[in-house]
Amino acid sequence: MSIKKFVTPVMTGALALMMALPAQARDFRLGLITPPPHKWTQAAYAFAEDVKEKSGGEHSISVFPARQLGNEAQMVQQLQTGALDMAFLTIAEVSNRVPDFGALYAPYLVENIDQAAALLRSEAAGELLNQLPSEAGIVGIGYGMAGMRQVMSRDAAQGPEDLVGKKLRITPFEPIRDFYKAAGSAPTPLPLPAVYDALANGQIDAIDMDFDSILIFKFYDHAENLLISNHMMFPMVGVVSGRVWKDLSKEERQLLQTSMRKHLDGVIDHFQQQEKLQEQQLRALDKVVIQEVSKDDFAAAIAEWEKIWSEKAKSLPRLRQAAAEIKGS
Ligand code: 3HB
Structure with missing residues (x-):
């Protein structure tokens, strides 16, 4: 018997068996x-x-x-x-x-x-x-x-001008770093789990954060001033x-x-x-002092950010278009 004749039925049998078996x-x-x-x-x-x-x-x-x-x-x-x-x-x-x-x-x-x-x-x-x-x-x-994203700071802050020169915790990535640099603060990259201690020991002055994590981790223990900015x-x-x-x-x-x-x-x-x-929960906390800021307050920083990122992120116009359609709908 030729090898070919022998192998083919064996292989076909094996294949059929494999197919019948359940996935690994x-x-x-x-x-x-x-x-x-x-x-x-x-x-x-x-x-x-x-x-x-x-x-x-x-x-x-x-x-x-x-x-x-x-x-x-x-x-x-x-x-x-x-x-x-x-x-x-x-x-x-x-x-x-x-x-x-x-x-x-x-x-x-x-x-x-x-x-x-x-x-x-x-x-x-x-x-x-x-x-x-x-x-x-x-x-x-x-x-x-x-x-x-919002900002919480240890010292009273009315707006971005009060964050100038402050060590402000960011999630470690470039677009947010460029935003705060343009706003004049000193962005300090720190992963989420390190934030509470860094605030407690005064290593940082302010944080970039969301309402949910502010509540989960009680960041207001050491930073009572909340700037509601919704900036990103x-x-x-x-x-x-x-x-x-x-x-x-x-x-x-x-x-x-x-x-x-x-x-x-x-x-x-x-x-x-x-x-x-969650915004209401934070507003209800006596110790938390709240200010609201808007896009206009960050106008100069936004223009600076655009200069850097319109080069790096080619999808920006397409996403802006999609966002404009959502805003208009
Ligand atoms: C952060 O601030 O780095 C962070 C926040 C989250 C989830 C993951 C990271 O709610």
């Missing part, structure tokens, strides 16, 4: 920087539950919150090698690697949380995700978000390692995509619903 059970790992009480972490656990149930117990996802696997730069490296399967990332690290994502941080690109939600659900924002596989080795499944939105992106993605079956991809999108979308809904409530 997987325990995926998902990393994120937020601590357990944060909505992003809760959504990650809910997503894990969902995937377990929908795969009939076949697949599971272990969630590693609170930077257990390292900071976002380290997690992106792990995603690139396939050592980490998935992550929920702020756009901060992503925009450091793919500058076009900086467009999402244009100051006053949107005016409020509802516009932020609509923009993140727009085609223009969705198209940005297409750059991630080739530019960063990760597959962007969809967006989530946190609340709009704060998107999050759910990603899968490109290396892991390419080895998944069509069904597995579909399962992860559908379920992750559902939970990311739930995060957007959540922040949309609670933004006003």
